[in-house]
Amino acid sequence: MAATRATDGPSARAMFAALQTHALAQGLALRPPPAEPTTCCGRGCNGCVWEGFADAAEYWRQEALLVLGYE
Template identity: 75%
Template sequence: MGAAAATEGTSDVTQYEAAARAPAAPAPIAAVHVPAADLPGARAMFATLGERAAAQAVALRPPPAEPTTCCGRGCNGCVWEGFYAAAEWWRQDALEALQAAAPAVAPPG
């Protein structure tokens, strides 16, 4: 059995399902400044912003729930697309809340 035969059955896995199965990686600081492109990135972004909010005593709404109903067929309008759109909205909302709570820095003068 060749390498092609060994991977034949894996073509049904969508990029979203593959991302959902990947382990979560630690979030680099820049991860909160760009939209999440995969589930580990979204989880890292939620964790990083949650930690920042806790450190600044800022209350954030809960991040969106991860989809559980993906059929894996690559549908137009997949539940993962909605999740990433909601995650981006949550990210922007969280960054605004953190910025509003940050102490004002007086300009040098």
């Protein structure tokens, strides 16, 4: 089981939920996932807050997979 990398808010929420469900089924706890940005202006800025969120979500995913024993 390897949840795929999140590419936006909805896919991140789905990925977080899937991995948290697997953790609960194994009796494990994961740290809280990163919060979604609230300051995006929607202009596609270089260095958009969503890029940082995607990086943080990927770090969280990798850490969760290690805790779950998938990697």
